[in-house]
Amino acid sequence: MTAYILRRLVQLFPVLLLVSAIVFFLFHVIPGDAAVLLLYTGGDTIDPEALARLRATMGLDQPIYIQYLAWLANAIRGDLGVSYINQQSVVSLLLEKLPASLELAVVGMLVSMVISVPIGIISALKRGSWLDQVARLLALVGFCMPRYWLAVLLIMVLAVNARWFPAAGYVGFFEDPARNLQHMMLPMLSVAVTMAATQMRFLRSSLLDVIGQDYVRTAQAKGLAYRLVISRHALKNALIPFVTIVGLGLGHTLGGLVIIEQIFSWPGVGWLMMQSITQRDYAVVQGAVLLITLFFVLINLLVDVTYAFLDPRIRYN
Secondary structure, three states, rough: HHHHHHHHHHHHHHHHHHHHHHHHHHHOOOOOHHHHHHHOOOOOOOOOHHHHHHHHHOOOOOOHHHHHHHHHHHHOOOOOOOOOOOEEHHHHHHEEEHHHHHHHHHHHHHHHHHHHHHHHHHHOOOOOOOHHHHHHHHHHHHHOOOOOHHHHHHHHHHHHHHHOOOOOOOOOOOOHHHHHHHHHHHHHHHHHHHHHHHHHHHHHHHHHHOOOHHHHHHHHHHOOOOOHHHHHHHHHHHHHHHHHHHHHHHHHHOOOOHHHHOOOOOOOHHHHHHHHHHOOHHHHHHHHHHHOOOOOHHHHHHHHHHHHHHOOOOOOO
């Protein structure tokens, strides 16, 4: 197992290299110039000499591949550059915004599991009953509901009309835990409900498939209590596809919080990335994409390792 984990960690570097190259070149060929945005003050023209000096200072006068190689050399040493807009280190910016995104994604995932696991198990065990029908209907609605639409709906119902929670904003957990929970409730529900719908559907299907296996019927035929058959034999094997969905969902949520963070003014990595894209802040966007890619790959590795604990038959060489 240790050799497998080390091999996967080594394979992480080519992935990050490829992602960084794609993002760097694509972002530099889209229309717009960071130097022009920095010099623009609302007038009709920009001094060409000042623009040329600023582009030279920022390294934008060099060929794209030269810019990328210079950025890559610095990135290997842990230096992802400096933000063009506020002159702050990209690493410090990302570390400043990362806790808010992780808090929202992790709490949303945990709440979604609290919702999806019991409903998925009940739906599978009561297959064909009215409970199963209601659970499947709710899962279908949650699966088809756009996350941004749900966010707006929650704001209208729970923030504007009921006034139970604030519509937007962020307060750090260590600054005020109670207010942090209040501000997090609506964006967390926007994430958790849509994730729970997918998780419940997969857990129900996986558990139904396992219940039909011969070893489950054999355990029942030997007189083992049905509750023990489900908890000790069926559920553990049914969790393998469920763990995959949870892992992919967490990685997708970390990379897809841009819209939710914009709607709720949640100052996370997604919010930072959106602001940087509009301002053509290349270095920040590059660093944010690399950070999200790193988390996604590490989550996939964690999912693969979890397989071996759930099913002893799985071995990694």
